[in-house]
Amino acid sequence: MNWEHAKKEYLHYLKLERGLSDNSIKNYILDIEKLMRFLNDHQLKDAPTTIDKSTVQQFVYETAKVLNPRSQARIISGLKSFFNYLVFEDYRTDNPLDLIESPKIGRKLPDTLSENEINQLIAAIDLSKPEGERNRAMLETLYGCGLRVSELIGIKLSDLYFEEDFIKVTGKGDKQRFVPISPINKKYITIYRSEIRVHLNIQDDFKDILFLNRRGKQLTRAMIFTIVKNLAEKIGLKKTISPHTFRHSFATHLLENGADLRAIQQMLGHESITTTEVYMHVDRSHLASVMEKFHPRK
Secondary structure, three states, X not given: OOXXXXXXXXXXXXXXXXXXXXXXXXXXXXXXXXHHHHHHHOOOOOOOOOOOHHHHHHHHHHHXXXXXXXXHHXXXXXXXXXXXXXXXXXXXXXXXXXXXXXXXXXXXXXXXXXXXHHHHHHHOOOOOOHHHHHHHHHHHHHHHHOOOHHHHHOOEHHHEEHXXXXXXXXXHHHOEEEEEOOHHHHHHHHHHXXXXXXXXXXXXXXXXEOOEOOOOOEOOHHHHHHHXXXXXXXXXXXXXXXXXXXXXXXXXXXXXXXXXXXXXXXXXXXXXXXXXXXXXXXXXXXXXXXXXXXXXXX
């Protein structure tokens, strides 16, 4: 088995059996390709089924020189998964990364925006341009529903259940969840649909996609990043933010205002409550208020 063959089979496994998103699959494949480049650069002939621990250790050592600990840990994790797959399929009897430890990294707390900063960003949108109404509706949805950027650009008209005050969201691994949507969020989506989207020359493949570009096609992740970056520069925001910052802010503000952690977990689409618990560390004052309100010995 050569590397291209192994990579192709692994890609099918990630997509069909694990049901991962295209972005997750891309990252897993990139990890394998980095190892392949290392072997090629060093003129090593190791195959996926024969490469040993010492060669992998050398690769990890060299990546440590140019990557931060978090990126290095992700590559080690990705390659462990790849070789576990080869063991599972009986291509190998061992995983060469089993005894290789990832670097210790602290849990990074998510960056957040204050409610005032979010209001400033949305207020900075130029509504005199057609895309202004779209951008306002998108940012209100990012923040109001706590979506990932990939979830935002994938929303369909058929996912809108406005009478029930929910939208259907397709998250990682094509898992679907229903998220509540506020009256103000529904208002801005409705304005965009009735005043802007209805006048677009929409391509057949995108008839059901909610947010579109001027050519009637689906927006890209990069375009959402650009919109957020330009608005941050416009208001002179010093923080480095991305579309994901709105999702972090959604969860943090809900928690600060007394929302239940498990409810936040469901709305964010986290499989494990442990992932959601990171927001407990963003504002520790919330813990004190919970203690004061609910403890019998207050």
